[in-house]
Amino acid sequence: xxxxxxxxxxxxxxxxxxxxxxxxxxxxxxxxxxxxxxxxxxxxxxxxxxxxxxxxxxxxxxxxxxxxxxxxxxxxxxxxxxxxxxxxxxxxxxxxxxxxxxxxxxxxxxxxxxx
Numbered sequence: 643x644x645x646x647x648x649x650x651x652x653x654x655x656x657x658x659x660x661x662x663x664x665x666x667x668x669x670x671x672x673x674x675x676x677x678x679x680x681x682x683x684x685x686x687x688x689x690x691x692x693x694x695x696x697x698x699x700x701x702x703x704x705x706x707x708x709x710x711x712x713x714x715x716x717x718x719x720x721x722x723x724x725x726x727x728x729x730x731x732x733x734x735x736x737x738x739x740x741x742x743x744x745x746x747x748x749x750x751x752x753x754x755x756x757x
Contacts, residue, residue, distance in 0.1 A: 658712065659712060659713075659719065662708070662709075662710045662715065662716065663713045663715070665708075665710065665713065666709060666710070669708070669709050673708060674713070674717055674720070676705060676706075677700065677705065677708075677713075677717045678721060680696070680699075680700050681696055681717055681726065682751060684699055685721070685726055685749040685750070685751050685752060689748065689749050690730055690746045690747070690748055692744070692746050692747070693714060693747070694737050694738050696714075697711065697738075718747070725750055725751075726750055726751050727749060727750055728747070728748050728750050729748070730745055730746045730748040
């Protein structure tokens with residue numbers, strides 16, 4: 643069995659994230675912009691958080707759910723590119739990902755700056 647290169651894997655991942663985000667925006671016009679605003683607001687009030695924490699908070703708040711949760715990946719990419727969040731070194735066990743390990747996000751906005 644042939645192993646794919648990391649570059650091909652990343653391009654495939656990025657294409658999937660883009661498709662999920664585009665689909666969410668087609669189903670609910672402007673969903674990704676609303677989700678980005680929600681994520682920024684969440685990061686203003688939470689120093690460390692998992693994507694699952696944000697997704698559950700968005701659901702509880704009443705944000706329309708995207709057709710595929712993977713649409714949130716594009717939102718996180720935008721937030722990271724804009725400097726709202728950074729990947730932390732704090733591990734956590736994913737609830738939506740079959741208990742696999744991942745890393746929490748760290749806020750780069752709000753009351754946590756300069757602390």
